[in-house]
Amino acid sequence: MSQPRTPIRKQIHLGAHFPGVNSTTVWSDPTSGSQIELSSFIHLARTAEQGLFDLFFLAEGLRLREHRGQIFDLDVVGRPDAITVLSALAGVTEHLGLAGTCSTTYNEPYELARQFASLDFLSGGRAAWNAVTSPDSFTGENFRRGGYLPNDVRYERAAEFIELTRAFWDSWDTGPVRRTTAHFDVDATGTLPRCPQGWPIQIQAGDSEGGRDLGAAYADVIFSRHAGYDDGRAYYADVKGRMARFGRQPDQLKIMPAATVVLGDSEADARERARHIRLQQVSPQGAIASLEQVWGRDLSAYDPDGPLPDLDPDEAGSAAITQGRVRQHSNSRSLAERWRAMAEAEDLSIRELIIKVTTRATFCGTPAQVADQIDRNVQDDAADGYILVPHLTPHGLDDFVARVVPELQDRGSYRTDWEGPTLRHQLGIDHPHHAPQPVATAG
Amino acid sequence: MTDPDRQAGPAVRSLRLALELSGAGSHPAAGRHQAPAGVDPSTLLSLGYTLGIAQAAEAAGFDLLVLDDSLAPADEPLEASSGRLDALTVAAALGPLTRTIGLAPVVTTTHTEPFHVAKNLQSLDWVSRGRAGWKPAVSSTAAEARAFGRKDPAPPAELWAEAADVVAVARRLWDSWEDDAIIRHAPTGRFLDRTKLHYIDFAGERFSVRGPSITPRSPQAQPPILIELDDSAPATAWRLAAREADLVVLRGPDPDAVRGLRADLDRLLATEPRRGPAPAVLAALHVLLDTAEATAAERLRALDASAEAAGLALPPTATATHVGSGAELAAAFSRWRAAVDLDGFLLRPAVAPVDLAAFAAAVTPLLPHPALHPTLQADPPPTLRDRFGWARPANRFSPGTATTATLESPVR
Numbered sequence A: 001m002s003q004p005r006t007p008i009r010k011q012i013h014l015g016a017h018f019p020g021v022n023s024t025t026v027w028s029d030p031t032s033g034s035q036i037e038l039s040s041f042i043h044l045a046r047t048a049e050q051g052l053f054d055l056f057f058l059a060e061g062l063r064l065r066e067h068r069g070q071i072f073d074l075d076v077v078g079r080p081d082a083i084t085v086l087s088a089l090a091g092v093t094e095h096l097g098l099a100g101t102c103s104t105t106y107n108e109p110y111e112l113a114r115q116f117a118s119l120d121f122l123s124g125g126r127a128a129w130n131a132v133t134s135p136d137s138f139t140g141e142n143f144r145r146g147g148y149l150p151n152d153v154r155y156e157r158a159a160e161f162i163e164l165t166r167a168f169w170d171s172w173d174t175g176p177v178r179r180t181t182a183h184f185d186v187d188a189t190g191t192l193p194r195c196p197q198g199w200p201i202q203i204q205a206g207d208s209e210g211g212r213d214l215g216a217a218y219a220d221v222i223f224s225r226h227a228g229y230d231d232g233r234a235y236y237a238d239v240k241g242r243m244a245r246f247g248r249q250p251d252q253l254k255i256m257p258a259a260t261v262v263l264g265d266s267e268a269d270a271r272e273r274a275r276h277i278r279l280q281q282v283s284p285q286g287a288i289a290s291l292e293q294v295w296g297r298d299l300s301a302y303d304p305d306g307p308l309p310d311l312d313p314d315e316a317g318s319a320a321i322t323q324g325r326v327r328q329h330s331n332s333r334s335l336a337e338r339w340r341a342m343a344e345a346e347d348l349s350i351r352e353l354i355i356k357v358t359t360r361a362t363f364c365g366t367p368a369q370v371a372d373q374i375d376r377n378v379q380d381d382a383a384d385g386y387i388l389v390p391h392l393t394p395h396g397l398d399d400f401v402a403r404v405v406p407e408l409q410d411r412g413s414y415r416t417d418w419e420g421p422t423l424r425h426q427l428g429i430d431h432p433h434h435a436p437q438p439v440a441t442a443g
Numbered sequence B: 001m002t003d004p005d006r007q008a009g010p011a012v013r014s015l016r017l018a019l020e021l022s023g024a025g026s027h028p029a030a031g032r033h034q035a036p037a038g039v040d041p042s043t044l045l046s047l048g049y050t051l052g053i054a055q056a057a058e059a060a061g062f063d064l065l066v067l068d069d070s071l072a073p074a075d076e077p078l079e080a081s082s083g084r085l086d087a088l089t090v091a092a093a094l095g096p097l098t099r100t101i102g103l104a105p106v107v108t109t110t111h112t113e114p115f116h117v118a119k120n121l122q123s124l125d126w127v128s129r130g131r132a133g134w135k136p137a138v139s140s141t142a143a144e145a146r147a148f149g150r151k152d153p154a155p156p157a158e159l160w161a162e163a164a165d166v167v168a169v170a171r172r173l174w175d176s177w178e179d180d181a182i183i184r185h186a187p188t189g190r191f192l193d194r195t196k197l198h199y200i201d202f203a204g205e206r207f208s209v210r211g212p213s214i215t216p217r218s219p220q221a222q223p224p225i226l227i228e229l230d231d232s233a234p235a236t237a238w239r240l241a242a243r244e245a246d247l248v249v250l251r252g253p254d255p256d257a258v259r260g261l262r263a264d265l266d267r268l269l270a271t272e273p274r275r276g277p278a279p280a281v282l283a284a285l286h287v288l289l290d291t292a293e294a295t296a297a298e299r300l301r302a303l304d305a306s307a308e309a310a311g312l313a314l315p316p317t318a319t320a321t322h323v324g325s326g327a328e329l330a331a332a333f334s335r336w337r338a339a340v341d342l343d344g345f346l347l348r349p350a351v352a353p354v355d356l357a358a359f360a361a362a363v364t365p366l367l368p369h370p371a372l373h374p375t376l377q378a379d380p381p382p383t384l385r386d387r388f389g390w391a392r393p394a395n396r397f398s399p400g401t402a403t404t405a406t407l408e409s410p411v412r
């Protein structure tokens, strides 16, 4: 624990993402545990804490995904509320940041500010909020407003929302919050004094122009999809370049893309494991469903081990076929053409093609190789660190913590002890005008 | 834990005790005295404070900890003791750190989203391994309405009609997954049997909710609902309690008044449609007990004096208050139960840690202690429903579960 630190080396920040409700998560493996029992959350959180991670991360989806008009049944489904789980983890962890995703579209600032401030008090300054705008109006059918707000207006609401939560967090010092904006009309003092971190850590995930501006303006951490070297560097330069416009310094924001890791005893072993995991992630039925998302029509008659369909995609069908998840492409016809060309050139079946075009592990190799890859990316400003998304619940990061973390520490780019009691300390991001305060504890 | 056929055993004991925690205690000056007479207000917002209360209440044999809450904005003067944490978030933090006590936060229904309320309580049930309860409350002030800016304040009768809609939505969302919906069937690639998930399609006057929940059916399936009534509660609240409450708390100044409330409740129970067994009925009591340092009467004088000095309103007299020794409190329990048909009491300690410690020292030894009951030593420990002797309910959406139009229609 007393290893000397080389101050010039940029430090890596790590987060642990609880496996999500998507095809990255493998449920068919014999070691795959419950996605809902608290014991699974505790195991992953404690693993992350052993690895001195900055934070533990929970995603959110407020409506179950549907495909071809029915609840999608091929991936893990069903999860608890993020803030409730994070609060349960507050008392069984000590240093780990507790990050929850909550929509700015289907919440209200007064209440959400209070929930995150409560989490910050209960955890002694470890709360973080990932503000998302919810990508679809389908979700709105579960809420009072119904389907709500076109996409381009959502970031306007999100910015106003974040401003208001900050005003409520400050309100015992600065007075009642009285604001009428395009989306809100509120007048109140929050129910709580300033929380230990001043403001909980702000995370942002969302990739459009609006999303990038929101991140550059408000985020302490950005959770991005750009985990590769080249796209990571481009994204990093783009978003950090936007910060000056909002009067912020680049080091006030940590960019932490989502990343997956496959480890092996040798490079060949790791590649073999990666291949095995991808076969698990893309089941025959899952391959057809992925294809249907692009083709926009029922392809259940096709053989997943056979060739791609000859027929052309239905563009409108593709936009509507899956609800409750962010669409990853904008033009079905050109994507289908590319896939067909690729499948023909390499003689790939439907399933082989889907495996090829999706779910590739970000980092793959021996622990030393993975540590080198992560370190290089961070030193070269492709990222400030990563939010690791394991494919197995709850043991998916056990090996990483046991085998890669020491390698990163040996390279001098990863902490060997906690930086302080709060998440702001681990991230090295000060509150703009307030030093972290310890919570007084009873007797 | 989620075996739907599990039968509840006998209840742990016949006297039910709930403790309601409201900040430093129910006396307005509770946060103005240092220990041992009061609570250091700077500790009130720490997990350690509430955890100390929860663990002491569990050890003293309380069945249930109710966590008071409201969305009322803080009032001037802003003092440490007037800060209020979100009760459900606090209850969740207590989940893994306690073992057998029920955890029932107040969660309001007026400005909140019914979908969030339902899945947050379900999630509390998961993180407490089946010990969640819910005390619904409404937000009737203009100040609360202005904090959200979405709708105007409304009279309690209307707000409780809305609360009934929220309860209806919650109960349906809690059943929107059948217990065996998760199949992990590798040969067909299906994680889920989607025929066992149900849209609830609730459409009321005030909102509609499509469902299903994003959270699987929880250990208790239906966390117990607790509703508190007094003679000023609107008819809509009474009707909701008669139809849906698992626990009813009656609040009156003395046993005679509470006997009248109990008779009103019984009349409604005889006529309102209801699923499941009759509710357990508790009387609300403020308690202020003798301690080693001072008698209850001396403590009350000191608390009242400091409340007066700070210009704080004295405690309301509409709720019965016990000021005296622990032995007298145990005798009062018997006297009340001789006069009124009651399953037990919801106690509001004047100074929470002080009166709880006094209760544990002087009252707990006089009562049959539930911790000695074999059910509570089982591993895993019983759920809150188990503890009250209530079976885990059948799923209203499962084929073969009878439903009637009356039961499904929201209370008006």
Ligand SMILES: Cc1cc2nc3c(=O)[nH]c(=O)nc-3n(C[C@H](O)[C@H](O)[C@H](O)COP(=O)(O)O)c2cc1C
Pocket (backbone or CB within 6 Å): A058, A059, A060, A061, A062, A101, A103, A131, A132, A133, A134, A135, A205, A206, A207, A208, A209, A210, A211, A212, A223, A224, A225, A258, A326
């Ligand atoms: C890495 C990443 C993770 C995300 N996680 C969530 C999530 O958990 N829940 C959610 O509703 N949206 C999530 N989003 C969606 C965004 O908040 C946003 O709604 C979506 O990306 C569409 O906005 P955009 O057009 O700016 O990308 C995520 C986005 C990214 C890039």
